Each structure stands twice: as C-alpha cells, then as structure tokens.
Amino acid sequence: MVAYAIDLRSDTKSLPTHAMKQAMMEAELGDDMTGEDPTVNRLEAHVAKMFGKEAAVLACSGTQSNQMGVWAHTQRGDEILLEEKSHIGSWEAGAPAILSGVTTRFIAGDQGKLDIPHLAGMLRADDQHLTPSRLLCIENTTNAGGGGCYTLEHLHRVCQWAREQGLKVHMDGARFFHAVIAQDYDPAEACRYIDTISLCFSKGLGCPLGSILVGSHADIQKARRARKIFGGALRQSGMFAAAAQYALDHHVERLQQDHRHARLFAEEIASIPGIVVDPEKVETNLVFFELERDRGYASQLSARLKELGIGIGAMGAQRLRACFYIGITAADVHQAARLVAEAMQDNLTELPVAANGPYARG
Ligand SMILES: Cc1ncc(COP(=O)(O)O)c(C=O)c1O
Known part of the structure; x- marks a missing residue:
C-alpha cells in the first residue's frame, strides 16, 4: 500500500473530521428499513424541502442512488439517454442494463454537458421495433466531462425541452453542491424541471459514505423498492445521516x-x-x-x-x-x-x- 503525502486522485479520499464523527456518535438511531430512524427521516425531509420536492431516500453510494433513479423511471426494454462521458453510462459497471434492463444511448455533448441540438433527433418512438426513449440523465457538475457546471438557464432549457418530449429527467448530482457554490443557484430553482436528483455526501463534503435521491412521493417509493432489491436498505443508518446533515450544515460553503x-x-x-x-x-x-x-x-x-x-x-x-x-x-x-x-x-x-x-x- 502506498501512503500518498498528498492524495489528489479523488475527492472521495477525504476523511471525516472529529466534529463529524462526534455528530455520528451522538445520532438518535432506529431501524431505517422500517422508516423508524429519526435521524434518517429528518435528513430526508430536510433535503426534500431544500430541493422543493416531496420526498427523499438515503442510499449507500452515488452509484446506488443513480441506479435507483433509473429504476424508478423506466421499465425493461426502455432506453435512457446519456452524455457519452457520463458516470451512469461509463462508470457504473453496466448497472442500467443489469439492474433495470434498459439500453443506454450515448450522446456526444460538450464537455460532458448536453443541450437541445445534441439531443434533437436522438429520441426513439414508442414503436414495436424500437427501444422507447424514457429518461434523460444529466450530470452536474460533470466529472469526466471536465468538472464544469450547467448554468441555470442551460439547465432549465434542456430539462424543460426533455419534459416536452415526454422524457423523465434524472440528474446525477454527485457534486451538485459544487455547482450550487460555483453558479450561486438555489437548489430548488435549479432542479425545478428535474424529476429525480442523486446527491453524494462522500465527494468533497467529507462523509465516509452516503448519497440521497430526491423526487416525488411516487418516484421515491419506487426507488425505495429498488434500494431494497439492490441490497442497500440499511438498519441504524442514522449514523450516516448524521454525518450527511453535519456536512450540509458545515461543509457546503467551504x-x-x-x-x-x-x-x-x-x-x-x-x-x-x-x-x-x-x-x-x-x-x-x-x-x-x-x-x-x-x-x-x-x-x-x-x-x-x-x-x-x-x-x-x-x-x-x-x-x-x-x-x-x-x-x-x-x-x-x-x-x-x-x-x-x-x-x-x-x-x-x-x-x-x-x-x-x-x-x-x-
Ligand atoms: C459524477 C459521479 N456520479 C456518480 C458517482 C458514483 O458515486 P459512488 O462512488 O458513491 O458510487 C461518481 C463517483 O465518483 C461520480 O463522479
């Protein structure tokens, strides 16, 4: 094992601070699988409100919450549209096909971002010969695309357009709080035309693990089922929710x-x-x-x-x-x-x- 003096390989290398560990130790706990962990329940309600959505569900990882989002919006045989460098398409081990039975359509965008000209003409109809396009996935900030953000106007333009085409929209917001800081937008306003948002607490925010999926009651209910199927429904997960809440309170502005x-x-x-x-x-x-x-x-x-x-x-x-x-x-x-x-x-x-x-x- 190499001990790096300075490890810049990933922002997942951060360690929880003493104060975060303290918050985890003091968390009020219960059985989250049956909805009885008060710390998890509070975190989910807090994040749902912050994003102007009805509900949220805690997940183990960004991969898991993204895949819960894909599951919530699709059926076997559907197609999802992704930018070609996207994490969901290229770095999640083929999970959309394995877990949700959907095909992935990779679209070349601009530094990981998609806009209407990239997407127009790429949609497939609900025809017996075709894999109907159901879901647009966008990434904000982009990772392999270069670490850039969508502006508010760009985000609204592309998501509104997708909705007009009958698509659902999922945002991989593993580093969405970085975009909030860089673009100075309000989370709820930015995500107005987005159906589900996956956020990570372990990238840059300093948590040992944890992600959350935000959306409507109906979508989050489906995602909860997916979380169970994917083996990610935990018990006293309030310890991780406490770390996440601590990060939201203390590690976003920084x-x-x-x-x-x-x-x-x-x-x-x-x-x-x-x-x-x-x-x-x-x-x-x-x-x-x-x-x-x-x-x-x-x-x-x-x-x-x-x-x-x-x-x-x-x-x-x-x-x-x-x-x-x-x-x-x-x-x-x-x-x-x-x-x-x-x-x-x-x-x-x-x-x-x-x-x-x-x-x-x-
Ligand atoms: C854009 C993006 N989405 C999702 C993920 C997946 O997160 P996790 O490693 O928690 O599964 C990552 C991980 O680096 C990422 O960069």
Missing part, C-alpha cells in the same frame, strides 16, 4: 475554498513545459490537464508522481485529473505543483506504462 485551490493548482502547473491546462476552464474542484504526447503517457507521469508521494490519476492516454477537497491545504497545492514540475524534469517515457495499457482510464 467548497469555494476547494474551487480556489483547484484554480491555483491549474495556474501553477500551466507554466510547466509539457503540461497543457487552461486554468480559466477550472470551474469547480476538479482539474483536468494533459501531458504532451512526446513527454510520455499520463499513466507514466502518474507513476512518477506516486514515487514522489503525490496521487494524481491518469484519466486517458494523455489526460490526468487532480481533485481538491476538505483537508487539502494551500501548502499542499503549492507542494503538489512543485512536484509535478520536478516529475516533468525526468524522462517519463522510460517508466512502465499502466498494466492495462496507455489508454486506460482511472
């Missing part, structure tokens, strides 16, 4: 610090020969940058950085991602950028390429 750190890191590495990054494109806590091809592959730079104690993952042949989160300080940002510069002094092409090939992601 996300702007992670956004500043991300921008600072991008600015510092932008001057390193062989590194290509546009700091202006860094909107939230994720920094995607490229290694020029003649300097080696991303996995080789990632391997050299690992030797130097810095965790930055390869996300493609030339692409890398650095994530900023609670616990990463400004000093860490400067140190990580200095060590990227040091790694770039070396001949990276002599290092081993990732075992699963230079084009492997993650």
